[in-house]
Amino acid sequence: MNEPLKRVHVLHGPNLNMLGKREPHLYGSETLEEIVQSLVSLAGELNIHLTSFQSNHEGELVDDIHKLFEDGIDGVIINPGAYTHTSVAIRDALLILPCPIIEVHLSNIYKREPFRHKSMITDIATGQIAGLGPQGYGLAVKAMAVMLHDA
Numbered sequence: 365m366n367e368p369l370k371r372v373h374v375l376h377g378p379n380l381n382m383l384g385k386r387e388p389h390l391y392g393s394e395t396l397e398e399i400v401q402s403l404v405s406l407a408g409e410l411n412i413h414l415t416s417f418q419s420n421h422e423g424e425l426v427d428d429i430h431k432l433f434e435d436g437i438d439g440v441i442i443n444p445g446a447y448t449h450t451s452v453a454i455r456d457a458l459l460i461l462p463c464p465i466i467e468v469h470l471s472n473i474y475k476r477e478p479f480r481h482k483s484m485i486t487d488i489a490t491g492q493i494a495g496l497g498p499q500g501y502g503l504a505v506k507a508m509a510v511m512l513h514d515a
Contacts, residue, residue, distance in 0.1 A: 369413045370438040370512040372505065374403060375425060376418035377445030377454075383470075391470045392497045399498050406502055410509035422451055429457035437461070439508045441501065443468045448483045455484045464511045466504040469494040 376396060379386060384395035400416050407414035417428045425447070432440060440461060447454050448469070458465055465488065472495025473480045486492050491507065493500040 367411065367513070369411055370509075371413050371415070371435075372407065372439040372441065372508050372512070373428075373432055373437050374400070374414065374416040374501070375428060375440065375442040375444070376416065377425060377443060377447045378420040379445055380443060381418050381420065394498045399501055402498075403501055403505055406505050407509075410505065411513070412505065412509055414505065422447060422453055426453050426457045429454070429461065433460050437463055438512050439464045439466075441466045441468055441504045441508060442485065442489075443470070443501075444485060448473065448485060449480060451484055455488060458485065458488060464490040464508060466490055466508060467492040467494075468500050468504050470497050470500065471495060 380396055383391055383399065384393050396418060403416070404414050419425050419428070440458070440463060442458070442465060444451060444454055444467070467483065467485045467489040473483065474494065483492070490511070493504050496503065
């Protein structure tokens, strides 16, 4: 009997819709759409149904997290963007999720400006991947697959 598909949701915070255009020396040349397409393909190979959501608005991200809780999502990958360093609201919303959470950053936040060194998410996340560019998302999907299929 085949195991049912696990459901993983990827949340993208502010300015990530500008990937490929904004500071490519830091964030790479791939667009968010290209990254998500590759993640959906990879996830399918790993028996995961992957969805994603991007917003530049904190409240919309919080609302999406609430919906994930109500839907019983199996795992969450989040790049909170600039909200990493400031959003107690996103942190509090993530705390309601009983599933694994992986925090992803395209750049290494610890090699950047000092205000970027503090993450409001890291201590509640299952794990963090930072500084590996777009491939960090793929590594997060692979890690999530192992966590969910071994659970």
